[in-house]
Amino acid sequence: MAFHLRLVPQLPHRGLFLTGPHRICLRTCSCGVKLCFVSKVRKTLRPYIFILPTLLFLGLFTYWPVFKSVYYSFFRWNLFTPQRIFVGVDLYREVLQDPLTWKVLKNTFQLGLETLVPSVVVGMALALLLNRPIRGISLFRLSVYYPSVLPTVALGAIWVFLLIPGYGLAPYYLEKLGLGQPRFLEDPRLALHTIAFVTVWKQAGYFMIFFLAGLQNIPAYLYEAAIIEGAGPFQRFRYITFPLLKPISLFVIVMALIGSVQWVDQIFIMTQDAGPFNSTNILLFHIYQTAFQYWDLGRASVLTVIQVLILISGTLLAFRVFERGIYYEQT
Amino acid sequence: MRKYLLLGILIIGIGLGLVAETVRLTFYYPVSVAGPLAKVIDRMVAEFNASHPDIEVTPVFAGGYNDTLLKVQAAILGGTPPDVAILLSTDLFTLKAIDAIVPLNGFISADEDGQEYVRDFFPALMANSLLEGKIWSIPFQRSTPILYYNKDLFQEVGLDPERPPTTWDELVEYGLKLVKRAPDGSVTRWGLEVPFSGGFIWNFEAFIYQTGCPGCNEVKIVSDDGTEVYFTSQHVLTALRFFRDLSVYYKIMPNGYINWGTVPSDFLAGRAAMIYHSTGSLTHIRNNASFDFGVAFMPGLSCYGTPTGGGNFYIFKNIPKGHQKAAWIFVRWMTSPEKVAEWSIKSGYIAVRRSAYETELMREFTAAHPEYLVARDQLAYAHKEFASYNRAKVTKILFDQLARAILGETTPEEALEEAQRQASTELAPFRK
Numbered sequence: 001m002a003f004h005l006r007l008v009p010q011l012p013h014r015g016l017f018l019t020g021p022h023r024i025c026l027r028t029c030s031c032g033v034k035l036c037f038v039s040k041v042r043k044t045l046r047p048y049i050f051i052l053p054t055l056l057f058l059g060l061f062t063y064w065p066v067f068k069s070v071y072y073s074f075f076r077w078n079l080f081t082p083q084r085i086f087v088g089v090d091l092y093r094e095v096l097q098d099p100l101t102w103k104v105l106k107n108t109f110q111l112g113l114e115t116l117v118p119s120v121v122v123g124m125a126l127a128l129l130l131n132r133p134i135r136g137i138s139l140f141r142l143s144v145y146y147p148s149v150l151p152t153v154a155l156g157a158i159w160v161f162l163l164i165p166g167y168g169l170a171p172y173y174l175e176k177l178g179l180g181q182p183r184f185l186e187d188p189r190l191a192l193h194t195i196a197f198v199t200v201w202k203q204a205g206y207f208m209i210f211f212l213a214g215l216q217n218i219p220a221y222l223y224e225a226a227i228i229e230g231a232g233p234f235q236r237f238r239y240i241t242f243p244l245l246k247p248i249s250l251f252v253i254v255m256a257l258i259g260s261v262q263w264v265d266q267i268f269i270m271t272q273d274a275g276p277f278n279s280t281n282i283l284l285f286h287i288y289q290t291a292f293q294y295w296d297l298g299r300a301s302v303l304t305v306i307q308v309l310i311l312i313s314g315t316l317l318a319f320r321v322f323e324r325g326i327y328y329e330q331t
Numbered sequence: 332m333r334k335y336l337l338l339g340i341l342i343i344g345i346g347l348g349l350v351a352e353t354v355r356l357t358f359y360y361p362v363s364v365a366g367p368l369a370k371v372i373d374r375m376v377a378e379f380n381a382s383h384p385d386i387e388v389t390p391v392f393a394g395g396y397n398d399t400l401l402k403v404q405a406a407i408l409g410g411t412p413p414d415v416a417i418l419l420s421t422d423l424f425t426l427k428a429i430d431a432i433v434p435l436n437g438f439i440s441a442d443e444d445g446q447e448y449v450r451d452f453f454p455a456l457m458a459n460s461l462l463e464g465k466i467w468s469i470p471f472q473r474s475t476p477i478l479y480y481n482k483d484l485f486q487e488v489g490l491d492p493e494r495p496p497t498t499w500d501e502l503v504e505y506g507l508k509l510v511k512r513a514p515d516g517s518v519t520r521w522g523l524e525v526p527f528s529g530g531f532i533w534n535f536e537a538f539i540y541q542t543g544c545p546g547c548n549e550v551k552i553v554s555d556d557g558t559e560v561y562f563t564s565q566h567v568l569t570a571l572r573f574f575r576d577l578s579v580y581y582k583i584m585p586n587g588y589i590n591w592g593t594v595p596s597d598f599l600a601g602r603a604a605m606i607y608h609s610t611g612s613l614t615h616i617r618n619n620a621s622f623d624f625g626v627a628f629m630p631g632l633s634c635y636g637t638p639t640g641g642g643n644f645y646i647f648k649n650i651p652k653g654h655q656k657a658a659w660i661f662v663r664w665m666t667s668p669e670k671v672a673e674w675s676i677k678s679g680y681i682a683v684r685r686s687a688y689e690t691e692l693m694r695e696f697t698a699a700h701p702e703y704l705v706a707r708d709q710l711a712y713a714h715k716e717f718a719s720y721n722r723a724k725v726t727k728i729l730f731d732q733l734a735r736a737i738l739g740e741t742t743p744e745e746a747l748e749e750a751q752r753q754a755s756t757e758l759a760p761f762r763k
Contacts, residue, residue: 081760082429164593166602180517186528186588188738273529276588277734292401294724295425 066308073301078294087298095302100278100286107192108282108310112260114196115203119256120249122200123207128241130208131215141212148206156269159198160185188279191271195280198266203259207252214248215241254318261310264288283307354657356388359406359416361399361642371677379664386657388415396642400425407431407647414650415658417642420459421718423467424557428720428761432645434465438659448663451684453707455639458715462556468643469662470683472674475637475706475713476534478630479598479616480605482623484509484520495627496605499541499573502630506583509604522583524603525574526591527737530727532717533640534607537629538570540636540714548633550714557719558761562729562751563744569632571736571743578737587738598624609640610706614679617702626702628709635712641680672696681706720761728753 048055073091075084095101130141147155162168163184171181184194218241226236264284267274274281274289281289287307291300358376362368369392376390393399396419403416412431426432439445449457449466456470482492488508496502506522513519525534536552543550543566550566553559561567578586595612597603599619607629608616616624628635644662646655664670668686672693675682687693688707697704719725732750736743 164596166593166597166600183585183588186590188587273531276528277731277738293397294721294727295404296724 069301069304069308071301072298073305075298075301077298077301078296084298091298091302095299095306100281101303103278104281104283104286105306107278107280108261108284111192111196111199111263111280111282112257114193115199115260115263116253116256118196118200119204119207120252122204123252124211124245124249126204126208127211127215128237131212141208144208145205147202150202152202152263152265153269155202156198156266159266160270163194185271186276188276191275191279195266195270195275198270199260199263202266203256207256210248210252210255211245214245218244254314258311258314258318261307261314283310352385354386354653356386356414356654356657356661357391358388358661359391359393359399359403359413359418361393361396361417363395368678371674375665375670375674379661383660383664386660388661396422403431404429407649412647412649414654415644415646415661417471418468418645420456420468420470420473420639420641420643421716421722422645423459423462424718424720424722426645427462427467431648432467433648433655434467435469435646435659436465438646438656439466442663451668451686453681453683453685453710453713455710455713455715456681456683459639459718460643468645469666470641470643471666472678472680473639473641473643473683474610474680475639475709476537476607476629477610477613477637477706477709478605478607478627479612480625480627481598481601482625484601484604484622492623492625495625496630497628498630499632502605503577503581503583506577506605507581510583518582518585520601521585521597521603523577523605523607524584524589524594524597525577525607526594527587527589527734528591530723530730531591532726532730532733533638535570535574535733536638536714536717537607537636538574539566540634540638540712541629541631542566542569542633543636544634545712550636553717553719558758558763560719560725560729560751560754560758562754563747567747568743571733571747573632574733575737575743579739587734610681611641611679613702613706617700626705628705628712631712635709637709637713638716639710639713640716675703679703681710719758721757724757725754728757 072084074086074088076087076091077084126144130137130144134140163170165171165181165183165186170184175181182190184190222240222244223236226240231239261282262284264282267280267282267285271280274285283303284307287300287303290296290303360372362372372392373390376388380387391402391413393402399416400418400422403413403418406412407429418426439449442448452470456473457466460466460468460470478495480495485492485505490505490508496505502523508522509520510518510522511520527534539552540550542548550564552561552564552567554561577584594603594606594608595616598606598608599616599621601622613626629637644665646658646662650658665674666684668684668690669692671682671684671687672690674680675687676692676696682688682693688697717726729750732746732753735741735749736746741749
């Protein structure tokens with residue numbers, strides 16, 4: 001049955017039949033060779049028609065800009081050279097020789113790691129905690145999920161307020177506990193960790209939803225059997241829950257991985273201008289800075305190409321993972 | 332029925348005909364200090380429109396300074412430049428590099444009182460408008476940093492509350508008395524806080540200018556054409572050493588990142604006894620201080636010294652001549668002595684023209700609040716704000732290197748040499 005969705009290689013040749021009036025005319029026919037012929041073309045074309053709107057927008061707003069960025073990355077193009085000059089890979093050399101580029105890349109990966117692992121672990125833990133029939137469970141789930149609904153800009157501003165040394169709630173109570181007053185967003189050693197913490201706080205609830213869905217797909221009879229066999233709670237987790245959550249975990253990890261290079265709002269809000277001495281400057285922010293504060297569009301394009309490469313590797317990883325996930329369910 | 336319809340069409344037609352005769356201007360402006368200033372601007376524009384039936388200005392609030400510049404540049408690329416905008420006085424080189432603005436000399440000489448008008452502005456505020464012998468912008472919302480100090484705390488530690496520090500030595504001496512530590516050594520009150528964040532070197536500039544005097548030991552950290560910087564000069568080095576020592580050696584100021592926004596709050600909460608902050612914060616501090624405070628010039632080494640800051644009016648290129656003329660009328664109206672006085676009182680910015688201080692409104696106000704005159708008087712020691720081509724990048728380079736020296740990653744000498752090297756590379760394409 002899936003045959004009708006296959007692409008027909010001769011499509012352009014047959015496309016001639018699809019000029020407006022022909023199609024309408026033939027569609028009204030109810031029998032005959034012509035109809036079959038046309039309907040085959042229509043079948044071939046149908047998926048394209050369905051994806052056309054998406055394709056149009058993706059093409060216009062994603063693929064075309066990506067292509068343009070790659071193109072511009074070979075040109076010196078900034079405030080003083082408004083007329084682009086082709087310079088080959090010169091800009092790539094300049095960007096790769098800039099120590100700031102490496103600091104930014106290091107920050108990007110560090111932030112990725114520091115948000116990825118805790119959000120997945122916390123998300124899973126929350127899901128396990130909230131996957132039981134307690135009264136008012138929806139309320140708990142809602143309260144955990146709530147941060148991920150808030151706009152990042154708003155919650156960034158709230159966290160800034162909570163963390164201000166001297167007035168914020170966090171430093172106030174830490175001082176009462178005799179821990180001094182950490183300058184969470186002003187200290188270059190702490191700022192990136194603080195950003196990571198807020199990000200985890202925001203997205204753990206979101207991942208929890210996936211884990212909850214995963215948990216509810218695990219058949220109850222497995223647990224019943226395990227209990228009859230005398231398995232304790234830890235063993236049930238170790239041998240049933242955890243392995244069966246694997247596909248969903250992989251999915252969540254990939255989502256978090258790709259997401260981690262795209263976070264920029266909270267950096268913008270919480271540490272203006274990439275924080276104390278570039279300590280929270282990540283690639284995406286650096287692109288913004290280069291393009292719209294320094295007006296160096298050539299270099300910004302080079303950085304964009306780097307970002308795209310990172311994202312493509314992430315996506316390729318995602319595809320592999322998805323394939324494996326499916327195999328897992330089938331075996 | 333049809334009659335009414337025809338009548339309606341006729342009225343609309345006449346209406347359109349009338350509208351077509353008025354010049355419609357787009358005016359982009361930023362708001363970057365606390366307070367409902369967008370409303371004040373909108374009200375002033377409405378007043379202008381009411382008194383000028385042939386011109387209609389549409390004010391567009393565009394965010395902070397950088398957002399406004401972004402929007403202006405996007406509009407220029409899109410082929411619909413605004414007619415007039417308020418942008419940083421230091422954006423001159425950027426706007427000139429993209430060939431976005433017109434010099435204002437033509438308008439000035441066409442006005443009967445043009446020369447008189449220009450001379451009425453404080454020269455220090457006009458300094459950033461000059462390039463290649465022409466005037467490119469008209470000062471509007473301008474400020475300088477000033478010293479705020481807590482008189483109650485001065486009294487508490489035995490200092491004379493009517494004698495604020497005037498020299499760097501006194502600043503340190505007072506700071507050491509004012510700083511307060513808990514038994515475990517942690518600081519509960521800083522002697523001094525000077526904002527140092529967000530790639531923003533404005534407050535640090537003040538220290539540089541304080542190392543020299545106009546006339547005898549002139550401080551120059553950038554060439555007039557904005558293509559060369561002199562970061563390794565003795566002035567910058569002296570300033571950096573002192574700025575570093577305030578936190579590292581004397582420990583009267585926090586080390587490293589000091590957030591622009593939290594400095595006034597620290598002052599109001601009594602966590603900092605003295606601060607350097609914009610004159611624009613004066614109204615906010617006056618309204619919220621639960622203690623007696625004073626305002627004074629920032630202490631100097633050889634002389635008092637301060638940079639100016641803030642936004643000017645620019646008129647754009649590639650718009651009809653009629654629009655440029657109307658924009659000039661608008662700028663003149665917004666910078667008339669009465670409007671300048673009104674804007675200064677409502678915003679806390681310095682009144683940019685001398686004659687504004689002679690208006691009745693301003694006389695009454697400053698008689699009641701003499702602290703508002705400190706910034707004006709400090710203008711005698713003001714330098715133009717650091718401005719060069721590629722300013723955002725160049726100041727960021729300097730900021731990052733200053734930070735390295737302050738955090739002890741390198742020596743001040745090496746940091747400044749590195750800043751000079753990097754900045755020269757950035758500026759190389761702009762040297763002819």
